[in-house]
Amino acid sequence: QVQLQESGPGLVKPSETLSLTCTVSGGSLSSYYWGWIRQPPGKELEWIGYAYYRGSTNYNPSLKSRVTISVDTSKNQFSLNLSSVTAADTAVYYCARGKLRYSTGGSRSNWFDPWGQGTLVTVSS
Amino acid sequence: QSVLTQPPSASGTPGQRVTISCSGSSSNIGSSDVNWYQQFPGSAPKLLIFTNDQRPSGVPDRFSGSKSGTSASLAISGLQSEDEADYYCAAWDDSLNGFYVFGTGTKVTVL
Numbered sequence: 366q367v368q369l370q371e372s373g374p375g376l377v378k379p380s381e382t383l384s385l386t387c388t389v390s391g392g393s394l395s396s397y398y399w400g401w402i403r404q405p406p407g408k409e410l411e412w413i414g415y416a417y418y419r420g421s422t423n424y425n426p427s428l429k430s431r432v433t434i435s436v437d438t439s440k441n442q443f444s445l446n447l448s449s450v451t452a453a454d455t456a457v458y459y460c461a462r463g464k465l466r467y468s469t470g471g472s473r474s475n476w477f478d479p480w481g482q483g484t485l486v487t488v489s490s
Numbered sequence: 491q492s493v494l495t496q497p498p499s500a501s502g503t504p505g506q507r508v509t510i511s512c513s514g515s516s517s518n519i520g521s522s523d524v525n526w527y528q529q530f531p532g533s534a535p536k537l538l539i540f541t542n543d544q545r546p547s548g549v550p551d552r553f554s555g556s557k558s559g560t561s562a563s564l565a566i567s568g569l570q571s572e573d574e575a576d577y578y579c580a581a582w583d584d585s586l587n588g589f590y591v592f593g594t595g596t597k598v599t600v601l
Binding site for chain 2: 411468473474476478481
């Protein structure tokens, strides 16, 4: 059974870079997308982006200029870097395994399962 | 701000059927399949429905999903107290080079 675990600093100063790592156990990174999703306290979920195990990426347009997601298959880990953070980036950050499938009619289906337990990152001086 | 709109809340008594709507547009629900996630307070979201109406193994058949045009729905039949949670729809949006979008979320309360 695949399990994901986020790790990284819980406190980041404004203007600095938020860096998180997700360690995958019980399975390999091959053939899947690996994503990051965040949730500000009391608010809705926001997709940050994902990376395919071979390295291609796709990011939320609203965060694209500040986000980098990378995959390290040798360590069974993938990571998130979010630069120039502000208080608005304070949130619980989740990592998750993504799946992509196209129906016979060409309709795209993306979903995330399973998810890590999440880690709270606070941006404050 | 999400482009998928859900009602903020829904409620029902045990045993009732509750339906949650998710309204989108031609660039997301209209052209992509919909997923639903269940989230309990303080916990990570869990996949409940994928590809409009498919249940992962372990999800009770009380939960069902459907999609029509640019809208989707999640139905909970035979509502139980343990179903009290937040529910989010999600889909791929083809605009702006493509991105994944979650709905605004619906809090289900069991009266």
